[in-house]
Amino acid sequence: MESQDPAVVEAVKASGESTLEKAIAKAKETFDQLMNVSLNIAVTGKTGSGKSSFINALRGLNDEDDGAAPTGVTETTMEPTMYEHPAVPNVKIWDLPGIGSPNFKANKYLKDVKFHTYDFFIILNSERFMENDVMLAKEIKKQNKNFYFVRSKIENDILAEQRKKGFDEQNILCKIRKDCQKNLKELGDPKVFLISSFELEKYDFKIFQNTLEEEVPDHKRSALQQAWPVCSSHIIMYLL
Ligand SMILES: Nc1nc2c(ncn2[C@@H]2O[C@H](COP(=O)(O)OP(=O)(O)O)[C@@H](O)[C@H]2O)c(=O)[nH]1
Ligand SMILES: [Mg+2]
Structure with a gap:
């Protein structure tokens, strides 16, 4: 199975193996190991946007339950805190402090929360698209990583609009979704979900859960490609 493709020849050379078969075997071993390692997902966004409440909802907990992430009308999340995904092994969800509070000013935020250490991101926003959302999305793109965009507290928007003729x-949902997508088009064009952590049966919460569970292998694969430059996409192609 010798390939003449210069990119493949180069990838075999980079693997340190003498043949493509051996390079694939080595890649597969490392790949299997890495697929078993953790995927670290950071939930980020403005302070008070509902990040901790959303994580509790994902974990099937009420905000007051033992072990739930602290939530509230004042700043409660003071350092990145890890929670295991309840259904998908090796998936760690990190509840990050909110960007933009006096304790976590935007210009220092990325460093303070060690933004570059996570594999995948969920940006949570509870109102109009803001400058900090753009900054976070750009930073994720710069790192060649991906994110979902979750527009939270959606039942509040519905309640406010209900008063109108x-x-x-x-x-309304369509309008909000389109606005998010328009703003994000140049910023990675991520999947957009409209959710309420108080009304999980309504809106996109279930779709979000299913999408995340289905796409975890894809996210791990991208994380792997980031973490392991020797394993070029040409070799990975043979494994999948
Ligand atoms: N109406 C509404 N309020 C929410 C929702 N999610 C969170 N909240 C409230 O928003 C406030 C901030 O939530 P929290 O999860 O602590 O935000 P964080 O700072 O981003 O972690 C709390 O008072 C929550 O009860 C939601 O989906 N709908
Ligand atoms: Mg919080």
């Missing part, structure tokens, strides 16, 4: 829930 000609209210149409689907219309």
